[in-house]
Amino acid sequence: MFSSKTSFNFLLLISSFALCKADFWPKARNNITVSETIQITNRDCNFDRYIPDPSKLGNGGQNEHQGYVFEIKNGGSLSNCIIGARPGTKGSAHGVLCDGDCDINNVWFEDVGEDAINFNGDSDGCVYNVNGGGAKNGEDKVMQFDGKGTLNVNNYYVGY
DSSP states (O other), X not given: OEXXXXXXXXXHHHHTTTTSOOSOOOOOSOEEEESSXXXXXXXXXXXXEEEEOHHHHOOXXXXXXXXXXXXXXXXXXXXXXXXXXXXXXXXXXXXXXXXXXXXXXXXXXXXXXXXXXXXXXXXXXXXXXXXXXXXXXXXXXXXXXOSSSEEEEESOEEEO
């Protein structure tokens, strides 16, 4: 469990895990181009790959003001999803924003740009759960904790 007080140490820990190669990455069923943030409450992507349009959401560089592929509303969930990046970019735009309590289950980030997941609840009672999934090719943060609450991460892979 992590609180906002330990988020900095958590980010350092996650950043240091990029040590091994993933031979188990899930295969995508379909590719879907995303030109604006997809607002969701609950979604099972069935292993479709979502690729952000860099001209609309950002080029995956270190700009903090890029768009998100998904924004999960308070109490929502995202499952079985692959977030990719267009070839020739610096990675994906921001991946997922949790706007309050959320569950992220088996979500995979193929090429992390500025960050993969951002947690941004406004209450100490917020609970964010990340179960399974992973991220690779990240030059910066994988998870960014900007809000309040508790973050639980289980069985999550970070690598190259």
